[in-house]
Amino acid sequence: MRYCLALVIVLFSLPLSAAQLQLELGGTLRPVDSSELLKHPQAREISIPQDVSYKRPMRYRAVPVAALLEGVKADDHLQAVALDGFAAEMPAGPLLQAGPARAWLAIEDPAKPWPALAQGKPSAGPFYLVWTDPQASGIRPEQWPFQIATIRRLAPVEQRFPALLPDPRLAANDPVRQGFALFQQNCLACHRLNGAGDAQFGPDLNVPHNPTEYFRPEYLRMYIRDPQSLRHWPQARMPGFGKDVLSEQDLDALLAYLKHMAGRRP
Template sequence: MRILIALLCLFSTLSATGATLTLKIGEHSRTWQSEQLLSHPDARDITIDQDVAYKRSMHYRAVPLAVLLEGVGPTDHLQAVSFDGFAAEMPAGPLLQPGPARAWLAVEDPRQPWPGLAPGKPSAGPFYLVWADPQASGIRPEQWPYQVSTVSRLAPVEERFPALLPDPALKKDDPVREGFALFQQNCLACHRLNGAGDAQFGPDLNVPHNPTEYFQPAFLRQYIRDPQSLRHWPQARMPGFPVQVLNDKELDALLAYLQHMAPRKTP
């Protein structure tokens, strides 16, 4: 009983002092505590009208992400990793621009915690990448990582994970190439393919089997659009990709990439 009370006290203390965000940009890492970011000279109170995680308007204390990314250039590549293993791959350019779509790091105040994402679920904190006017730059839902723990500058996906690459003999305008780009934007944050990727969230999409091998085409499309409409369970975590996020032409290209990779399995 004493051990339990001690652990609860420790958890309470950690919650009161906030969380730690790690930025791995150069040779050395830099850490930010919640309190430091909440009192940052560039911190602002902002309103996000169409919040991706909460599905409603939300108010945050936030810092423009660009001011924290000292030394990062627009051609660099960044990865934001969440506590649950979600790993969002993002080109740095949109994150650095001052507008019209602007990236903010929302910081949860431990004294005024955000609501849970669902009944019995934790909040999107302690750190959440949100966007003002995301439609202006075509920002996708997977570019809103929440519960972020680390942001790192890395080599592009193509260099780090050659097992993801389609056949180099394909023409430049082949839909499979577009599908590969869409896979990076929409799928790689949760899934690996051929064991390649950093996500720890969802299953591998090629090993041992590719979904194009065991789903009928119409059902696979339905599953991507609305997973709960095909098989419903309370703990499901895969989001749907409606036409506003992934139009029919883009979905065709994504499926072309998956089908192309089915015979390109690697050990």
């Protein structure tokens, strides 16, 4: 009994381990850990009135993302990779701006862990990209990646994954082109298409079959708007895309892109 008590005391006296974030912004890899970031000169307490992941007000110790992006320019392209394979593609411009919407890297203090995202799930930590005044710049939910492990600078999606490109003969104002842009913003973080993409989270949306081929149009729209309204699945991870994120016109364009790509398999 005395031995067990002594062991418990020793375990609780051990320092909690800091998490590490990998920054790949040039030719070198620069790791930073949470203990370092919590003491960063620009770190401060911020309030998020309506957190995208927690669906309620939250407070975080956070550092402006721009403070970590040394050498990155507004026209660069970045990718935030999460522990579960979610890979958010993001233009650097909004991340570098000081306002109106401002990007922050929230850091989970191991001594003060954040709550779980849901029952049986982990927290949004150790690193979570959050925004103050997101509505001022039209920031989308996919621009709030959590459980971030790596932030890296890459070539744009069009250059890295030509298999995603629609037919180059399409007119510049064709809805399919708009749908391709929306696919990058809303779908590519979780899904691949034609085997192209960095995400390891959801299924490929064109191989072996495209959802426009096996869903009736009205049910596919229902599924995108609210996956649980079509089929109940407790382990489902796909979020719904309400009209505040995808307007009806946007959804039409996204579906036009998916249907178009059903005819452009490798």
